Amino acid sequence: MNEAVAGLLREYAELLAITGGDPFRARNYEKAAKAVAGHPADVTTMAESALTSIPGVGKSIAAKITEFKRTGTIKAVEEQRAKVPPGVRELTRVPGLGPKRAMQLSRELGIATVSDLEAAVSEGKLRNIAGFGPKSEERILRGLAVMTTDRVLLNVALSTATDIVGALRDSTERVEYAGSLRRWRETIGDVDILATAGDDAHAERIMTAFREMSDEIVVSGPTKTSIRAATGAGTGLQVDLRVVRPECYGAALQYFTGSQAHNVAVRQVAIRAGLKLSEYGLFRGDELIASATEDDVYAALGMDWVPPPMREDTGEVEAGIKRQIPALVQEKEIRGDLHTHTNLTDGVASLEEMIRQAEPKGYAYYAVTDHAPNLIMQRMTDEKMLAQRARLAALASSMVLLHGTELNIAPDGSVDWDEDFLSGFDMCVASVHSHFDQDRRAMTKRFIVACENPRVNIIGHPLTRKIGRRPPVDVDLGELFKACATTGTALEVNASPARLDLPGDYIRQARDAGVKFAIDTDAHSFGDLENMKYGVGTAQRGWLTSGDVINTWPLENLREFLRKGRAS
Ligand code: DGT
Ligand code: CA
Ligand code: CA
Ligand code: ZN
Numbered sequence: 001m002n003e004a005v006a007g008l009l010r011e012y013a014e015l016l017a018i019t020g021g022d023p024f025r026a027r028n029y030e031k032a033a034k035a036v037a038g039h040p041a042d043v044t045t046m047a048e049s050a051l052t053s054i055p056g057v058g059k060s061i062a063a064k065i066t067e068f069k070r071t072g073t074i075k076a077v078e079e080q081r082a083k084v085p086p087g088v089r090e091l092t093r094v095p096g097l098g099p100k101r102a103m104q105l106s107r108e109l110g111i112a113t114v115s116d117l118e119a120a121v122s123e124g125k126l127r128n129i130a131g132f133g134p135k136s137e138e139r140i141l142r143g144l145a146v147m148t149t150d151r152v153l154l155n156v157a158l159s160t161a162t163d164i165v166g167a168l169r170d171s172t173e174r175v176e177y178a179g180s181l182r183r184w185r186e187t188i189g190d191v192d193i194l195a196t197a198g199d200d201a202h203a204e205r206i207m208t209a210f211r212e213m214s215d216e217i218v219v220s221g222p223t224k225t226s227i228r229a230a231t232g233a234g235t236g237l238q239v240d241l242r243v244v245r246p247e248c249y250g251a252a253l254q255y256f257t258g259s260q261a262h263n264v265a266v267r268q269v270a271i272r273a274g275l276k277l278s279e280y281g282l283f284r285g286d287e288l289i290a291s292a293t294e295d296d297v298y299a300a301l302g303m304d305w306v307p308p309p310m311r312e313d314t315g316e317v318e319a320g321i322k323r324q325i326p327a328l329v330q331e332k333e334i335r336g337d338l339h340t341h342t343n344l345t346d347g348v349a350s351l352e353e354m355i356r357q358a359e360p361k362g363y364a365y366y367a368v369t370d371h372a373p374n375l376i377m378q379r380m381t382d383e384k385m386l387a388q389r390a391r392l393a394a395l396a397s398s399m400v401l402l403h404g405t406e407l408n409i410a411p412d413g414s415v416d417w418d419e420d421f422l423s424g425f426d427m428c429v430a431s432v433h434s435h436f437d438q439d440r441r442a443m444t445k446r447f448i449v450a451c452e453n454p455r456v457n458i459i460g461h462p463l464t465r466k467i468g469r470r471p472p473v474d475v476d477l478g479e480l481f482k483a484c485a486t487t488g489t490a491l492e493v494n495a496s497p498a499r500l501d502l503p504g505d506y507i508r509q510a511r512d513a514g515v516k517f518a519i520d521t522d523a524h525s526f527g528d529l530e531n532m533k534y535g536v537g538t539a540q541r542g543w544l545t546s547g548d549v550i551n552t553w554p555l556e557n558l559r560e561f562l563r564k565g566r567a568s
Helices: 001-020 023-037 059-071 073-084 089-094 097-107 114-122 134-146 154-168 202-213 246-256 260-272 294-300 316-321 351-361 382-394 440-451 477-487 504-512 527-541 555-562
Strands: 175-177 191-196 217-219 225-229 238-244 276-278 279-285 287-290 365-371 402-407 427-431 490-494 517-522
Touching: 001 023, 001 059, 001 073, 001 089, 001 097, 059 073, 059 175, 089 097, 089 114, 097 114, 114 134, 154 191, 154 202, 154 238, 154 287, 154 527, 191 246, 202 217, 202 225, 202 238, 225 504, 238 246, 238 490, 246 260, 246 276, 246 279, 246 294, 260 276, 260 316, 279 294, 287 294, 351 365, 351 382, 351 527, 365 382, 382 402, 440 477, 477 490, 477 504, 490 504, 504 517, 504 527, 517 527
Parallel strands: 191 238, 365 402, 402 427, 490 517
Antiparallel strands: 175 191, 217 225, 225 238, 276 279, 279 287
16 A cells, blocks of 8 residues: 555655645655655554654645545645646656646647657647747657656566566476566566476466466466566566476576577577577587586586676677686675765655664665755755764764765866865765756766865766666766776766666776776665665676775775875
């Protein structure tokens, strides 16, 4: 039920923003929605007095949740809904189209859907509307181009896959997901699951169990069935299940993990050796040479096993043949999270709660990096920051607690505080949070100035893209990488599945330019602390080893890096 309540609260926040309500109020409902979605207990079974103990939930939101419990709806939400024409909410999701303009397009052109908008742009209709110039048309076109339609984010696919794999464990010993999810690709088209069965009857039992998980069967046969997921965030996502004999599991796993380009390249290696590779195994004529494990298959081809995130045909086959597959960074090597928030700014949990929640992860260190004053919505002040520092210093923890901040990189590359104030922090992340539309030259200069700041240690979510929602900024990455390498500024691999920023291909280029990285969750809630795996997967797609990642290093080495060559 929490998802339904969170959905209504989120809708209310969006509607308030569209109707021009108090932005702080909208922000509060957004925060509450996040907290409710991540709350462990079903909020509709909780007493109103208990509800207010959820971070971000005050009296009036608690009353709305109780109202939902009683009536199945929230009157205030319905009232706001009545003020907004249908489709406007959908339109505000187009990157670059704010609430005001979405209302205007609805009123003047009757645009009610994203496809209406696409048609109107291509017919040049926007040009006749007051306030819409060629620049806004271009911005909307770019926005439409990044909107994902039929692919889902990693966390959505992973939760669907984990549920289904877990349920299938009752029917078979060996079952796991393959495909793009196993490769940690940033978006997932469909989930591919592989299971083993000893005989046909066993295979049929597995297929039956799988079919019973959904009302929507796309296709079903003795060895392959596809359904659409029936529950959870991934409702509607296609899931393919293949059932194979245990003795060809390795060859099948290799085949269905892909990528297709990797498979084509590996098959070429087989052909050159006079062999034939398929999902059933590696053959010489009719003789089966290898198939039980992936290791066996790669070894019989004269290669190292290739970690799935590298399987994109970008040099990994050659590296495998030369026995030069790097020892990719692993999640268990991460010693700390260097970018996290609390409810002092836009996080939903208190400082003490976030730290208590992070401790079981076994980190050696943990940085609190709340937002700085120039992001005015966050209402940060010097006094609040210093008071937080004192609270942090007084906390006992199994982790070394670092006091940091997330600075805003202004259009000219400057950041919120002067060097004197900044020198009081253990470390600083600096990120672009506004003026995304600067041209390449200005944007590049902006990043370089930030890197040259002796107190800026990590550039947060460097592209500032949001997958399917906001395009990347236009920056000369070659210049940025050079500046990072020479100044000792790390680039972030932001682990939020909505960001994954930097992405793998750029990580590799940056690493080749001598850049170091910090894999961080940018956690705003308890749940976000669990996102580290997506960052590690992304780093693996960039071929990173622990030597490249500063938050796998012992604290002393990290501190040395954070000094950026300063004496203290
Ligand atoms: P997705 O689903 O678009 O996120 O990406 P994948 O990589 O999961 O693609 P999918 O689901 O179409 O197929 C899963 C794997 O199966 C794919 O990575 C490689 C293998 N595969 C599928 N079709 C072919 C094919 O026609 N040729 C080859 N060589 N491999 C294929
Ligand atoms: Ca797939
Ligand atoms: Ca598939
Ligand atoms: Zn942040």
